[in-house]
Amino acid sequence: MSLPKLARLPSARLLTSVLPHHQLLLPPLSPLTIPCRTKIQQDYRRPGQPRENKYPLNFNFSKGIEGIKKHFTLMKDEFFGRWLGPEGKPLIEHLLEQNLVIWEFRGPESLEQWTVSSDQEIGGQSEAHLKMGRNDNTCFLHGKLSSTIPRDGETRYSGYCNMRSKIPKASFDRKKHYDWSSFNTLHLRVRGDGRPWMINIATETYFSHQKDDIYTYFLYTRGGPYWQEVKIPFSKFFLSHRGRIQDSQHPIWLDKVNTIGFTLGDKADGHFQLEVDFVAVSKDYAHTEEFAYEMYERNPKKDRQ
Amino acid sequence: MKCARCLLQLQGLRLQGLRLQGLQLQGLQLQGLQGQSARSAAQHGALLQSSSQPHMLRNTQHQVIRRFHRSPINDKNQPIPAEFIDEDDNKKDKSLVIHDDLFEQVARETKTKATFNKVMEVFIKQDVRRRGHVEFIYAALQKMPEFGVERDLAVYNKLLDVFPKEVFVPRNFIQIMFNHYPRQQECGVQLLEQMEGYGIMPNVDTKVLLIQIFGVKGHPVRKYQRILYWFPKFKHTNPYPIPKNLPEDPVDLARFSLARIADDRDAKVTVYQLPCTDITESGEEITLPHVVGIQSPSQMELLAQHNPNRPVFVEGPFPLWLRDKCVYYYVLRADPVPPEEKVEEPYDPERSLAYPLQLDLDLDRDLGDEESFDVEDLDEGAVFAMCMTSQGDQAVLNQWVSGLQQNNPILGWVPTLFRLEQGPRELQGAHKTKSDHQHRPDPQTQREEEEDEVSVEEEPRRSQEMKQ
Numbered sequence: 224m225s226l227p228k229l230a231r232l233p234s235a236r237l238l239t240s241v242l243p244h245h246q247l248l249l250p251p252l253s254p255l256t257i258p259c260r261t262k263i264q265q266d267y268r269r270p271g272q273p274r275e276n277k278y279p280l281n282f283n284f285s286k287g288i289e290g291i292k293k294h295f296t297l298m299k300d301e302f303f304g305r306w307l308g309p310e311g312k313p314l315i316e317h318l319l320e321q322n323l324v325i326w327e328f329r330g331p332e333s334l335e336q337w338t339v340s341s342d343q344e345i346g347g348q349s350e351a352h353l354k355m356g357r358n359d360n361t362c363f364l365h366g367k368l369s370s371t372i373p374r375d376g377e378t379r380y381s382g383y384c385n386m387r388s389k390i391p392k393a394s395f396d397r398k399k400h401y402d403w404s405s406f407n408t409l410h411l412r413v414r415g416d417g418r419p420w421m422i423n424i425a426t427e428t429y430f431s432h433q434k435d436d437i438y439t440y441f442l443y444t445r446g447g448p449y450w451q452e453v454k455i456p457f458s459k460f461f462l463s464h465r466g467r468i469q470d471s472q473h474p475i476w477l478d479k480v481n482t483i484g485f486t487l488g489d490k491a492d493g494h495f496q497l498e499v500d501f502v503a504v505s506k507d508y509a510h511t512e513e514f515a516y517e518m519y520e521r522n523p524k525k526d527r528q
Numbered sequence: 529m530k531c532a533r534c535l536l537q538l539q540g541l542r543l544q545g546l547r548l549q550g551l552q553l554q555g556l557q558l559q560g561l562q563g564q565s566a567r568s569a570a571q572h573g574a575l576l577q578s579s580s581q582p583h584m585l586r587n588t589q590h591q592v593i594r595r596f597h598r599s600p601i602n603d604k605n606q607p608i609p610a611e612f613i614d615e616d617d618n619k620k621d622k623s624l625v626i627h628d629d630l631f632e633q634v635a636r637e638t639k640t641k642a643t644f645n646k647v648m649e650v651f652i653k654q655d656v657r658r659r660g661h662v663e664f665i666y667a668a669l670q671k672m673p674e675f676g677v678e679r680d681l682a683v684y685n686k687l688l689d690v691f692p693k694e695v696f697v698p699r700n701f702i703q704i705m706f707n708h709y710p711r712q713q714e715c716g717v718q719l720l721e722q723m724e725g726y727g728i729m730p731n732v733d734t735k736v737l738l739i740q741i742f743g744v745k746g747h748p749v750r751k752y753q754r755i756l757y758w759f760p761k762f763k764h765t766n767p768y769p770i771p772k773n774l775p776e777d778p779v780d781l782a783r784f785s786l787a788r789i790a791d792d793r794d795a796k797v798t799v800y801q802l803p804c805t806d807i808t809e810s811g812e813e814i815t816l817p818h819v820v821g822i823q824s825p826s827q828m829e830l831l832a833q834h835n836p837n838r839p840v841f842v843e844g845p846f847p848l849w850l851r852d853k854c855v856y857y858y859v860l861r862a863d864p865v866p867p868e869e870k871v872e873e874p875y876d877p878e879r880s881l882a883y884p885l886q887l888d889l890d891l892d893r894d895l896g897d898e899e900s901f902d903v904e905d906l907d908e909g910a911v912f913a914m915c916m917t918s919q920g921d922q923a924v925l926n927q928w929v930s931g932l933q934q935n936n937p938i939l940g941w942v943p944t945l946f947r948l949e950q951g952p953r954e955l956q957g958a959h960k961t962k963s964d965h966q967h968r969p970d971p972q973t974q975r976e977e978e979e980d981e982v983s984v985e986e987e988p989r990r991s992q993e994m995k996q
Contacts, residue, residue, distance in 0.1 A: 324901050447788070496847070
C-alpha cells in the first residue's frame with residue numbers, strides 16, 4: 224500500500240532528472256543548436272497531458288538521403304567491426320583496458336549528445352543553457368535556478384536543472400548500450416562553483432515500473448579556478464526512483480548503461496555554472512568494495528507462529 | 529459503545545452550535561455590525577495574551593454545555609466562550625477553510641519562536657479533540673520560515689504534539705492494510721519531509737510521538753526510520769565541507785573561501801585592506817572595501833618564471849557558492865605559454881632525497897597498466913593569485929596587485945590588464961575575449977591595443993611604486 228500522491232511529486236532532497244523517454248527520430252538540428260527539452264514537447268509529457276503525435280508526417284528528400292547514408296554507414300561499420308572484436312576494438316584491448324574516455328568535449332558536435340532540461344517543463348522558472356567553453360575544449364553548463372513553485376495545485380517542490388546524455392544509437396536508430404562491466408570507477412574532470420550536484424546513471428530495464436530507476440550519487444564541487452578530478456566508484460551509487468531513494472538497494476549493473484546525467488537541485492536560488500572537461504570510466508585495482516550500502520531485506524515478514 | 533454515542537451527541541450539538549453561530553452571524557450582518565470577526569479576533573487576542581484557561585462550562589460527563597436560544601441583540605452583553613469561536617465561521621463565504629487566521633493575528637507582533645509556540649498552545653487548549661488539526665499543521669508548516677523556526681527540532685516535536693494520540697493507531701491487520709486515517713498519515717509524512725528537506729535529524733522524542741500517534745506500522749514511522757537510516761550515511765560525503773554557521777565578518781568569510789579555492793595548504797592569505805568607513809572633511813562617507821588575497825609558494829614560483837613581455841590578466845568576478853551564499857573572487861592569471869617558448873627544466877635532484885624523481889629506465893607499460901586517460905591535455909594559463917573584495921572595480925584591484933607586488937617584484941614591469949565582467953564567467957583563453965573594458969574582440973588589433981594600454985596601466989602603478 225502506498226500513498227499515491229507522494230509518488231507523483233519530485234522530492235526536494237533528491238531531485239533527479241525528470242522522466243526521459245526514447246530519443247525519437249527527429250530531423251537533425253544544426254550543430255550549434257543545443258537540443259532543449261522544452262522545445263521538443265514529445266520528450267517529457269506531464270502526467271495528465273494528452274499525448275502528442277509521435278510520428279508527424281514530414282517528408283524531406285535531401286534529409287532522407289542523408290539519413291540513408293548515415294544509417295548504412297553505421298551498419299557497415301558495425302558489421303565489419305565485429306570481425307575486429309567486441310565493440311569494434313580488438314579483444315585484448317576490450318579485456319585489458321583500464322581507462323576509457325566516454326565523453327570528451329572537444330568541438331561543438333560533442334554537445335549534440337547531451338540534452339538540457341530544467342523545471343520549466345513543469346512550469347517553473349529556472350533556466351539552463353549549454354555551450355562550449357573556452358577554446359572549444361570544455362562544455363559549459365550555466366543558468367539560473369529559481370525555486371518558485373508553479374501554481375498548478377499539485378506541485379510541491381521546484382528548482383532544478385539537468386544535463387543528460389542521449390541514449391547511444393546504432394544503425395537505424397536502434398538503442399545501443401554502454402558496456403562498462405570491466406570498469407569500476409567513474410572519473411570526471413569538472414570545474415564547478417561550489418554547488419553540490421548529483422550524478423545519475425540510468426540503465427536498461429525490463430519492466431515498465433523500473434523505467435525511472437536511476438542510480439545516483441553526489442558530485443561536490445569545490446569551486447575556484449582550478450580543475451577538480453572526481454573519482455566515484457560505481458559501488459557508491461544508490462538506487463532511486465523518481466527522486467526517492469529506495470528501501471531495497473542493489474549495486475548498479477554496468478553491462479547495459481543508457482545515460483548519465485548531472486542534476487542540480489540544491490535550494491539556493493541564483494545563477495550556477497559547471498564546466499566539464501571529460502567523463503571517463505576506469506578500473507581501479509585498489510578498490511575492492513562491491514556495494515557501499517546494506518542489502519538485507521528491509522521489511523521482513525515476521526513468521527507467525 | 530457509550531463513548532461512540534457520546535461522540536455522536538457532541539457532534540450533533542456541535543453542528544447545532546455551528547448553525548446557531550451562522551444565524552448569529554447573519555443577524556449581526558443584518559444589523560450592519562461587522563463585529564463578529566473583530567470580536568473573535570479580540571477573544572483570540574485575549575487568549576493569546578493571557579494563558580489562563582478559557583471559560584468553559586462543563587457538566588459532570590465532561591460535555592460542554594452550549595447555550596441555546598440566544599437572540600442576536602443580547603450578544604453584545606454575553607461573553608462568548610472560546611469553544612464557540614471558530615474561525616471557520618468567519619470564512620463561511622470562502623470555499624477553503626484555512627487556519628492562517630491564528631497566524632495572521634500573531635503576524636502583527638514580532639514573529640519569533642515564542643509566538644509560534646503560543647499559537648500552537650492556543651490551538652491545543654482550544655479543543656480536546658483537536659478539530660482541524662490537519663489543516664492547522666499544514667498551515668503551521670507553511671508559516672515556519674516566516675517565524676524563523678524551520679530548523680528547530682523542538683518546534684517540530686511540539687507541532688507533532690498537536691495530533692491527538694492513540695486515535696490513529698490501527699488496531700488490527702485490516703486497518704493496517706487499508707491505510708488507516710490516510711489524511712493524517714500523509715500530514716505526518718509531510719511534516720517529516722519538511723524536516724528532511726531542511727536536513728534536521730529527528731530525535732527520540734519524535735519517535736515516541738510518532739509511535740504514540742500513528743503506531744509502529746504506519747507510514748510516518750517508516751519515513752522516520754528511513755531518515756534515520758540514510759542521513760548518517762550521507763552526512764560526511766562532502767570532501768570539501770562547509771560549516772553550518774559561516775562567518776558573518778566579510779574578511780573571515782573571504783579567508784575561508786580563498787583557502788577553499790586555493791587547493792593548497794601552503795597558500796597564505798593576506799589582508800590588504802580592512803573594511804572601514806571614512807568621513808571626509810566635506811562630510812561625505814567613503815566606504816573602503818575589504819581586500820583579501822591569497823597566494824601559494826608554487827604560484828609565486830610560476831609568477832617569477834613568467835615572461836615579462838607577456839601581460840597578466842586580472843579577471844573576474846567569478847562566483848563561488850557556499851551553501852546558499854554566493855561570494856565573488858578575482859583571479860590574476862596569464863595566458864598559456866606557446867609551445868615554442870616552453871622551457872623544460874630538469875628535475876632538481878635535491879628536491880627529494882628519499883627517492884629519485886626521474887628515472888632513465890626503458891620500461892614499457894602493459895595495456896592493463898595504462899593509468900592516464902587518452903585525452904588532450906587542457907593547457908590553460910597559470911593562475912598566480914586570487915582575491916576577494918566587496919567592490920570589484922579597477923582601483924581596488926589595482927590596490928591588490930600593488931600589494932602582491934611586494935612579494936612578487938616582477939609585477940612591477942609586467943603589463944597588467946583588467947578583464948572585468950558581470951555574469952556567468954569561465955576562465956578566458958587567449959583567443960576569445962568577451963566584451964571587457966580594455967579590449968576589442970578583434971585578435972589582430974589586440975597586440976597594438978595591448979601596447980597602448982600597457983603605457984596607460986604602467987604609469988599609475990609606477991607612481992605607486994615610487995611612493996612606496
